[in-house]
Amino acid sequence: MAIVPLVFVLMRLYVRVYMKRIFGWDDLIIIVATACLVAYAAVCHVASTIGLGRHVTVVAENPNNLIDVAMLCDIGEALAIMACTLGKTSFAVTLLRIVVRRWMIIVLWFVIVTMNLVNVLAALFIFVQCKDPRHLWNSAIPSKCWPPDVFTNFCLFVGAYSGAQDFVLALLPWTIVWNLQMKKKEIGIAFAMSLGVFAGAASIVKTTFLVALSKKADFTWELVPLLYWAAVEDGLAITAAALSTLKPLLARVFPGSTINNNYNMISYPSAPKRKVFDNSQGETRTEIGHGSVHETESQTKILESQSPNRDETINMTTEVLVTYNRTS
Structure with a gap:
C-alpha cells in the first residue's frame, strides 16, 4: 500500500x-x-x-x-x-x-x-x-x-x-x-x-x-x-x-485504443491538420486550412455546458479556402 x-x-x-x-x-x-x-x-x-x-x-x-x-x-x-x-x-x-x-x-x-x-x-x-x-x-x-x-x-x-x-x-x-x-x-x-x-x-x-x-x-x-x-x-x-x-x-502506451477518443477536461484541443480534398471529376478543389467557427458538438462542449459565461468557452479555429477550377 x-x-x-x-x-x-x-x-x-x-x-x-x-x-x-x-x-x-x-x-x-x-x-x-x-x-x-x-x-x-x-x-x-x-x-x-x-x-x-x-x-x-x-x-x-x-x-x-x-x-x-x-x-x-x-x-x-x-x-x-x-x-x-x-x-x-x-x-x-x-x-x-x-x-x-x-x-x-x-x-x-x-x-x-x-x-x-x-x-x-x-x-x-x-x-x-x-x-x-x-x-x-x-x-x-x-x-x-x-x-x-x-x-x-x-x-x-x-x-x-x-x-x-x-x-x-x-x-x-x-x-x-x-x-x-x-x-x-x-x-x-x-x-x-x-x-x-x-x-x-x-x-x-x-x-x-x-x-x-x-x-x-x-x-x-x-x-x-x-x-x-x-x-x-x-x-x-x-x-x-x-x-x-x-x-x-x-x-x-496504447495508441490504437479508444483512449485517444476520450474527453480531456483539462487540456485544450490542438489545431487541426491541413487537409486537401479533390473530387473525382477534377473540377472542384477544396483546401482546408484555418478559419474561425464555433464548435458545438466536439469535446469543447464539456466545458461550455458547465460555464454560465460564454466568454469562458473554448472555440476551435478552422480556416477554409475553396478554389474552383472550371474546365471548358
Whole structure:
C-alpha cells in the first residue's frame, strides 16, 4: 500500500512534468502525501522488528522495545493522518481546475478546509493529550492526560467525516459529466475520477478499529488492524488521485485504443491538420486550412455546458479556402 501509490504518483509526475510541461499545487500536495505514506510504512516496519504485532507480554520482556514501539506507533498514526488528508486534498485541488459552477467550487473549498482542519487537529491531539507527551509511550513518566475516551471519540468523528468526504469527492465528477454529450465509452472518465469511493469504504472499515486506541493493555496487538487499514485508505486515496491524470500516458502506451477518443477536461484541443480534398471529376478543389467557427458538438462542449459565461468557452479555429477550377 506504499509502493503501488508511489509508482502511480511517479507516473503522474511523468505525465504532468514531462508530457504536459505543467506542475501545479495538486502535484506538490500529492508528493508530500506520498512522502508521508512511505515514511509511515517505514515507521511501521521498524516498529514490527521490535515488537509491533506481538502481544504486549512478549514485547515487555525488553522494556525499551515496549517504549519504542509505543512512540513509533504515535508517530506513525500522525503520518498516516497527514498522508490521508493530503492525498484527498490533492484530488480536490485537481477538481478545482475543472469545475466552473459556483456551487461546486464552494463545496470543494468546504471539503478542503474542513477536512484539513479536523485531520490536522487529530494529528496534533496524538501528542497534546498529555501535558508531558513522553507519558504516552512511557507510563513511568507522570503526567496529567485527557480521559482516554475523549481522543478516541474525536478520532471516530474524524474517521467518519473523512470517509464521507471520500464519497463526496468520488461522486462530484458525475455531476460534471452527467448531462454532457458523451459516448458511453467515455463515461470511463467519471469512473476513473471516482475511484476514491474505495478509499471511503476503507475509511469505514478503519473507523471500526479506532476503539483500539483506548485499549492500552495490549496495544502492540490491538493496534495492528487499525494501522493496516489506515495504510489501505491512504494508499487508495493517493492512487485514485494519481490515476485520474494518467490518460495521456495510457494513450501513448496504447495508441490504437479508444483512449485517444476520450474527453480531456483539462487540456485544450490542438489545431487541426491541413487537409486537401479533390473530387473525382477534377473540377472542384477544396483546401482546408484555418478559419474561425464555433464548435458545438466536439469535446469543447464539456466545458461550455458547465460555464454560465460564454466568454469562458473554448472555440476551435478552422480556416477554409475553396478554389474552383472550371474546365471548358
